[in-house]
Amino acid sequence: MTIPDTSTAVSERPAGASTAPRPFLDVRDLRVHFPTDDGLVKSVDGLSFQLEKGRTLGIVGESGSGKSVTSLGIMGLHTTGQYGRRKARISGEIWLDGTELLSAGPEHVRGLRGRRMAMIFQDPLSALHPYYTIGRQIVEAYRIHHDVDRKTARKRAVEMLDRVGIPQPDKRVDAYPHEFSGGMRQRAMIAMSLVNNPELLIADEPTTALDVTVQAQILDLVLDLQKEFGSAVIVITHDLGVVAELADDILVMYAGRCVERGPAERVFHEPRHPYTWGLLGSMPRLDREQRDRLVPVDGSPPSLINLPSGCAFNPRCPYADVPKDDVTRTIRPEPTEVGDRHWAACHLTREQRERIWTEEIAPRL
Amino acid sequence: MTAGRRGKSRRPVLRSGPLAVLTYLIRRLFAAAVMLVVIIMVVFGIFFLVPKWTGVDIAASFVGKQADPAAVEAVREKLGLSEPIHIQAWEFFKGIFAGRTYSTGGDVVHCSAPCFGYSFKSEQAVWPVLTDRFPVTLGLALGAAVLWLVFGVAAGVLSALKRGSLWDRGAMVAALAGVSLPIYFTGMLSLATFAFGLKWLDAQYVPFGRDPGGWFGGMILPWITLAFLYAAMYARITRATMMEVLGEDYIRTARAKGLPERTVIGKHAMRSTMTPILTMLGMDLGALIGGAILTESTFNLPGLGQAVLNAIRNQDLPIILGVVLITSLSVLLANLLVDVLYAVIDPRVRLA
């Protein structure tokens, strides 16, 4: 069964008249296109997902699949400060706690940024201002949304640094980013994004730039804080293994679209999309060499300007010829329910999928 | 050894605050003092040794064209030119810091510190000549610097924010004109237009002490002319730097915090943009204070630049030497100032 395109139904409904409560974060048919000299780059092209408070969504996909563009889109950062650059074309709907962000004024969205929704970036060294102390940057983040004096804000900054596990927070608050180690810097970044108790936290590859040993600590910290504050968390990664344990739901992205989405347990243990199979097969394991990870799936990501017709994954998909009538190369597969709250966008029939999974994929994993 | 060095480079994590700045400052001051001594020695070398090797007789050029051998000999004696080089060098060095005494028989002249000797031409002591002219140049340089900083940086920032716009293109064409047109051309043009043509402004230099208003009026054209050149350079650098900074991750972070765009630009981006600008300013001011030769000669300002131009024409070595030393000193001081400011502005510098 195909999930109905609810986005039209929703926008036709008069505001405030909704019967079922809308999910805390409700992204519908999000498209982010960048006009460039070479053509229109369709970085995100029809992405929908929902997320409730207190839950974690893992977004997984290769580099360039549109994960960061999605998160910046939610934060409203494609429309701000694009001096002289050609404007990104954004469409769809992003509902945050009942407010649609794409149609809200930029000033309204700015007021939400950092307060109700916050973001942690991949490389904390470049994401922190090199000329200001950690404390000053946290104080600034707090005071922009709270009418308090410097002293109160500083106390709050020290508290936050303490909460994220930075030793001697009352001293380190006056240190500069370059005086921190990578892991401590990311902790400081987390302290800064959580200083206003945001209800939505987006962590865009928060551990990619860090040592393997600190990665787990940082992820644990994010989850701890989520439990404590009950916020909705999006963890973005290119490593399926990272989110398998910590996320409630997983969304697999390919070429700006969702190819599979469902409960983490299901997506990880019973994936239903050939691309997810590839990701799973390339995960590092004790009996396999590390270098296998370099090529998650054979072939390279498609051009986002000229997407392959039909299923965008078809040039790399080993099963592209299984569905009949060349449908894979002509018709774009829509997300189909393949289990309870579990969708995959693939033309394979249930029988074909299950046969390939049990005969070819599962034994190799 | 290697291990020790590696251990040393891993500095304690907390290394900021006033103490680090102070240590840094002392280190820079010491380096500047050493530099000064070296510069004096090099200048001495150029001006006293090179003529010796190339066969130019300093004493003869002091006396003048039709030199009477006896007079030349007297001058040689008086200036100590027949002494061994190291004695001369020492006297020269001592003269600058403690003053020196020239004596030939009964004729004793004391030249008090800082002593750069006497002008070959006017026989005046060099130092008072320089101190008379210094304020003119300083006024020119500082006034122009204020103008070019304000307008150059503002134009650069606006261009970066509106890149590709009509404003941006116009400003960059103007900047290109500014850096490529020679000062005597823009200077003459502005003189012809505003002073002689429209008669809006005076083309006359009036010392500040005599008539501040007149001084100001007379300086407007020189300031604008000089500032135009530098504003053009600063606008280009500011634009390029600002555009680079705007692409930095920490600017995106500032927006992600919910800061209004004026804070993102005015505070976060400007802070990083101004750092290289400040370095440039220090260097440029330092060099200009040694004399803006073209501007001063175009507008007939009695500053150091004009002095050195006349001195070159007259082969007046001591004046040239004095100006060169002042220039070096001001570049040195400007550098020092920039370094100290840098340490305040960029916390990462203190680690270097």
Ligand SMILES: Nc1ncnc2c1ncn2[C@@H]1O[C@H](COP(=O)(O)OP(=O)(O)O)[C@@H](O)[C@H]1O
């Ligand atoms: N401002 C932009 N202009 C043009 N293309 C962009 C822009 N931002 C991102 N892209 C393109 O969008 C695609 C997705 O990028 P991104 O979301 O950063 O990928 P990732 O999944 O690795 O985070 C990339 O191919 C990238 O080149």
Ligand code: SF4
């Ligand atoms: S639709 Fe076809 S090409 Fe796309 S993933 Fe499914 S089988 Fe592969």
Ligand SMILES: [Mg+2]
């Ligand atoms: Mg990314």
